[in-house]
Amino acid sequence: MSTVRSDAVAVESAESAGLSAKQSRILRYLREHAADRTYFKSRLIAEDLDLSAKEVGANMSAVADAAGDLDIEKWGYSSGTTWMVTA
Template identity: 40%
Template sequence: MVSDLELQTTAYNSTQQRIINYLKAGVSSGTRFFKAKYIAKELGISSRAVGTNLALLAEKCLELEIVQWGYSTSTTWMVKARQYLN
């Protein structure tokens, strides 16, 4: 579990913050699967930029659990909110 203080100290660049905001809106009801190409289209950035940033966020994002899930026509990512302490 993650404390509020830890959530406040994680810094993201503007692209990463846009991706996180997009993912948070999608996982409000639980676990969800996202394709990088659809995130890219929605946010107006390249699929490569989405994939690169999601790989980084999978390591450092404390708010969301991000797992690379599949590689079919576009990389699929499993995302769910992490539980944290108040």
């Protein structure tokens, strides 16, 4: 299965879950990187997606609710919010 096809399926399933375009981008990012990493800082997600850390944090609740294949948990607050993501 090609990357383009899997991206299209991910976007389509995110849209059917009622996510905004921003939320779909965050979810796709987490799905693409969850196999390699467990902890994600809002600031670093934001840098990669050209968003603000505040935008990432504000949308994570909806993303977590829609991500049936991922477990997303708020993990730390020490220097920005960290999210623990497990597939």
